[in-house]
Amino acid sequence: xxxxxxxxxNLRKNIRNYYLYVFALVFxxxxxxxxxxxxxxxxxxxxxxxxKGGAAIKAASVLLVAIVSIFLLYxxxxxxKRRGKEIGLFQLIGMTxxxxxxxxxxxxxxxxxxxxxxxxxxxFSVSKLILMILFxxxxxxxxxxxxxxxxxxVQTLIVFFVIYLLIMLMNYGFIKRQSILSLFRxxxxxxxxxxxxxxxxxxxxxxxxxLILLGYSISSRLFSGDLTSMTELSISMITILASVIIGTYLxxxxxxxxxxxxxxxxxxxxxNIKEVLSLSSIMFRMKSNAVLLTIITTVSALALGLxxxxxxxxxxxxxxxxxxxxxxxILTDIQDAKQxxxxxxxxxLLFTEKITEVIQVDVNIENILxxxxxxxxxxxxxxxLPVISENSLEGIxxxxxxxxxxxxxxxxxxLISMKDQGGIEFxxxxxxxxxxxxxxxxxxxxxxxxxxxxxxxxIVDDTTFERLKKDLDPALQRKSSLNIGIDMKERASVxxxxxxxxxxxxxxxxxxxxxxETMNNxxxxxxxxxxxxxxxxxxxxxxxxxxxxxxxxxxxxxEKPNYTILRKLGFTQGDLLRGIQxxxxxxxxxxxxxxxxxxxxxxxxxxxxxxxxxxxxxxxxMLLYTALYSIFAVLSVFYYKKVIKExx
Amino acid sequence: xxxxxxxxxxxxYGNKLNKQSxxxxxxxxxxxxxxxxxxxxxxxxKTTLLNVLSSIDQISNGSxxxxxxxxxxxxxxxxxxxxxxxxxxxxQEYNLLDTLTVKENILLPLSITNTPKKIANEKFENVARxxxxxxxxxxxxxxxxxxxxxxxxxxxxxxxxxxxxxADEPTGALDSKSASDxxxxxxxxxxxxxxTIVMVTHDPVAASYCSRVIFIKDGTIYTQLNKGEQSRQxxxxxxxKTQGVLGGVQNEx
Numbered sequence: 001x002x003x004x005x006x007x008x009x010n011l012r013k014n015i016r017n018y019y020l021y022v023f024a025l026v027f028x029x030x031x032x033x034x035x036x037x038x039x040x041x042x043x044x045x046x047x048x049x050x051x052k053g054g055a056a057i058k059a060a061s062v063l064l065v066a067i068v069s070i071f072l073l074y075x076x077x078x079x080x081k082r083r084g085k086e087i088g089l090f091q092l093i094g095m096t097x098x099x100x101x102x103x104x105x106x107x108x109x110x111x112x113x114x115x116x117x118x119x120x121x122x123x124f125s126v127s128k129l130i131l132m133i134l135f136x137x138x139x140x141x142x143x144x145x146x147x148x149x150x151x152x153x154v155q156t157l158i159v160f161f162v163i164y165l166l167i168m169l170m171n172y173g174f175i176k177r178q179s180i181l182s183l184f185r186x187x188x189x190x191x192x193x194x195x196x197x198x199x200x201x202x203x204x205x206x207x208x209x210x211l212i213l214l215g216y217s218i219s220s221r222l223f224s225g226d227l228t229s230m231t232e233l234s235i236s237m238i239t240i241l242a243s244v245i246i247g248t249y250l251x252x253x254x255x256x257x258x259x260x261x262x263x264x265x266x267x268x269x270x271x272n273i274k275e276v277l278s279l280s281s282i283m284f285r286m287k288s289n290a291v292l293l294t295i296i297t298t299v300s301a302l303a304l305g306l307x308x309x310x311x312x313x314x315x316x317x318x319x320x321x322x323x324x325x326x327x328x329x330i331l332t333d334i335q336d337a338k339q340x341x342x343x344x345x346x347x348x349l350l351f352t353e354k355i356t357e358v359i360q361v362d363v364n365i366e367n368i369l370x371x372x373x374x375x376x377x378x379x380x381x382x383x384x385l386p387v388i389s390e391n392s393l394e395g396i397x398x399x400x401x402x403x404x405x406x407x408x409x410x411x412x413x414x415l416i417s418m419k420d421q422g423g424i425e426f427x428x429x430x431x432x433x434x435x436x437x438x439x440x441x442x443x444x445x446x447x448x449x450x451x452x453x454x455x456x457x458x459i460v461d462d463t464t465f466e467r468l469k470k471d472l473d474p475a476l477q478r479k480s481s482l483n484i485g486i487d488m489k490e491r492a493s494v495x496x497x498x499x500x501x502x503x504x505x506x507x508x509x510x511x512x513x514x515x516x517e518t519m520n521n522x523x524x525x526x527x528x529x530x531x532x533x534x535x536x537x538x539x540x541x542x543x544x545x546x547x548x549x550x551x552x553x554x555x556x557x558x559e560k561p562n563y564t565i566l567r568k569l570g571f572t573q574g575d576l577l578r579g580i581q582x583x584x585x586x587x588x589x590x591x592x593x594x595x596x597x598x599x600x601x602x603x604x605x606x607x608x609x610x611x612x613x614x615x616x617x618x619x620x621x622m623l624l625y626t627a628l629y630s631i632f633a634v635l636s637v638f639y640y641k642k643v644i645k646e647x648x
Numbered sequence: 649x650x651x652x653x654x655x656x657x658x659x660x661y662g663n664k665l666n667k668q669s670x671x672x673x674x675x676x677x678x679x680x681x682x683x684x685x686x687x688x689x690x691x692x693x694k695t696t697l698l699n700v701l702s703s704i705d706q707i708s709n710g711s712x713x714x715x716x717x718x719x720x721x722x723x724x725x726x727x728x729x730x731x732x733x734x735x736x737x738x739x740q741e742y743n744l745l746d747t748l749t750v751k752e753n754i755l756l757p758l759s760i761t762n763t764p765k766k767i768a769n770e771k772f773e774n775v776a777r778x779x780x781x782x783x784x785x786x787x788x789x790x791x792x793x794x795x796x797x798x799x800x801x802x803x804x805x806x807x808x809x810x811x812x813x814x815a816d817e818p819t820g821a822l823d824s825k826s827a828s829d830x831x832x833x834x835x836x837x838x839x840x841x842x843x844t845i846v847m848v849t850h851d852p853v854a855a856s857y858c859s860r861v862i863f864i865k866d867g868t869i870y871t872q873l874n875k876g877e878q879s880r881q882x883x884x885x886x887x888x889k890t891q892g893v894l895g896g897v898q899n900e901x
Contacts, residue, residue, distance in 0.1 A: 269751035272759045280747035565743045570732025570760055572725055
């Protein structure tokens with residue numbers, strides 16, 4: 001048999017084994033090629049919003065390469081170890097190491113570049129689809145056109161060729177290092193020895209769970225107002241990160257075997273088949289994969305968290321826009337408003353106008369700050385708050401010594417908590433006006449520029465307002481004190497009005513804003529981020545799922561003799577398969593649940609900075625992730641099924 | 649009472665054009681409570697015979713009945729069912745599960761049959777005490793010696809009181825001290841529990857512990873020896889002689 005035939009035979013056998021590897025490779029190449037194509041695509045200019053679309057995609061493609069190369073290198077270490085015996089045999093029959101390396105390289109070359117070409121073809125054909133998805137998410141009305149970009153092709157080829165060289169370098173090192181004997185032994189030394197649970201491991205196990213819980217409990221208090229200064233805030237953030245990551249590592253290293261050990265102890269030696277296959281094997285194997293599992297859990301928690309947050313932001317875009325810009329259009333200059341109104345009238349668009357005067361006044365809020373906010377270093381007892389008169393609102397009538405505060409933003413609410421009522425003081429330049437304050441359930445009816453993005457707005461009696469106005473501190477005032485809100489009478493005409501608004505030539509530096517535009521901007525920015533995070537997350541999911549699958553493939557082959565024994569003892573294939581299902585439930589389920597929990601607590605601690613809705617977007621993201629992730633667990637069960645069938 | 653009856657069993661590998669016959673028309677019958685040894689040179693088909701008798705491998709032709717049940721045409725599921733109730737195994741490589749303790753390994757056959765926990769524990773104590781491995785019950789296989797592993801394996805074979813125990817070169821990987829320990833224990837159990845044991849071995853010393861030794865050559869029974877009332881030493885000498893006649897390649901000229 002010539003070398004070429006040998007090579008082709010190997011290849012045919014490998015493809016059957018490594019179809020998932022080929023799939024992951026094709027997927028990564030396709031995605032990378034599509035991203036790079038987008039990066040060079042002129043239509044991406046349309047995506048220019050508050051961030052540059054092209055730059056963001058470029059950054060994403062760099063991250064993508066990082067994920068993919070780590071995956072490919074890691075997968076390669078698994079594969080080369082599996083073929084240790086074969087390499088040893090070649091050496092035994094007198095092949096030189098150089099020749100073996102050449103065979104492996106050629107084999108890899110065909111497999112790798114075959115996938116690369118396929119990946120580029122797929123990437124080219126789906127790049128239009130991806131662009132369409134992007135446009136759809138961002139709400140851009142542009143037609144995605146299919147263009148083959150040569151620079152994208154060259155870049156993809158170069159990047160993946162470099163990765164190929166790295167893989168070859170690794171294989172070369174592996175072959176060079178091994179002697180014939182050690183190659184025969186290689187698979188048996190990969191997993192840790194089975195040992196009794198030591199006292200030290202018990203401590204590790206308890207510490208792992210303790211650290212994770214500590215991290216969670218700090219995270220839930222992070223923005224509750226207990227923390228008194230910026231330094232404390234950052235220290236506790238670092239503590240959370242450290243304790244959760246270290247805790248996760250210790251969890252895999254010790255806690256899992258500790259918990260399983262307790263369960264086994266309770267069984268007093270009498271295990272059923274499910275327990276034999278799941279408890280006992282996971283107990284020992286999870287330990288040896290602790291680093292890998294920690295990385296997978298942490299990164300997937302990160303991906304899930306980011307995805308949830310960007311989806312929360314995207315999902316709440318409409319609500320947020322209404323909070324920021326409470327009228328359809330808000331202007332702050334009479335001349336601008338006049339111009340815009342004229343434009344609306346010429347187009348026969350009906351509207352209502354409402355002018356609110358907003359002044360900025362120093363307010364002493366010492367008496368109404370809740371106890372736990374008082375010490376907060378960044379807050380002084382004096383706050384500069386926007387004030388409007390009761391006349392600007394319908395249905396509110398106050399006595400001269402009364403003041404209402406509107407709702408604050410949810411982020412602000414988490415940072416400073418105020419009592420529901422109490423005494424405050426308005427401080428003008430010369431006089432101080434004491435007032436009795438009450439909180440009401442109403443959003444501030446003015447543009448967010450006046451409320452500093454989320455401070456409460458004070459509503460006072462008209463006489464008080466006049467007094468404050470006469471005594472104003474000019475240094476505190478905004479460029480304009482007018483909030484000119486224009487609302488369209490018919491919802492249908494908002495879009496047309498918005499077009500007019502965008503085409504108006506307002507004087508430079510005048511603050512104007514449109515609700516629709518704010519919403520679209522947020523949707524575009526968050527849509528782009530979401531798009532990128534989602535695809536990166538998907539790549540990570542697929543690659544890490546593949547790695548877990550490969551590990552399971554390895555494990556199933558290592559455990560094959562066990563299945564032989566069990567089947568000889570009289571367990572049926574069905575019995576064993578049920579045991580394997582239980583095992584995979586833990587094997588894939590534990591990292592998944594830990595990852596989901598991590599991201600849940602991460603999102604929960606700070607979601608209010610991103611939007612107004614927590615549950616729906618987060619649960620949607622998590623469900624999707626779980627579903628995709630489960631595919632790999634199911635695939636691994638099928639592989640086990642094959643191994644069990646062959647075991648007798 | 650005859651517990652295992654095999655008549656005219658054939659086993660061949662390969663396809664029609666290139667057939668390699670391993671067992672050719674072999675008859676065997678084993679009484680209840682017997683300790684039977686199967687001997688033969690390498691490639692004589694003794695392991696294949698053990699595999700087909702123990703239902704792990706299928707025969708090409710013939711019939712095998714254990715306790716009156718025909719097993720040669722059972723389905724995979726029925727076979728598994730049959731094995732778990734009627735058969736016990738001891739292997740050369742111990743075949744213990746590394747991730748289970750000694751006790752968990754021994755209790756495996758009982759957990760398949762859902763034996764109540766209390767009875768299981770009693771049975772375990774009995775068999776483990778008889779084999780002298782009770783103190784090892786919480787150790788893992790890699791913490792004990794080869795002889796102890798093989799006794800664990802034997803305990804697993806005996807615990808559910810199977811009709812027949814098949815042992816494939818049980819002393820093959822043991823030093824002579826552990827080997828004689830194990831064989832003494834096996835013949836003790838054979839007598840005390842009236843357990844039927846079928847053991848494949850190529851070691852005449854091991855075979856001399858049996859009550860009957862069957863010699864196989866080229867897939868058929870060459871001869872058999874009964875121990876009867878003679879001492880083990882005499883029986884051993886008989887076995888050696890027979891092996892001498894049996895062994896070697898015939899000169900064709």
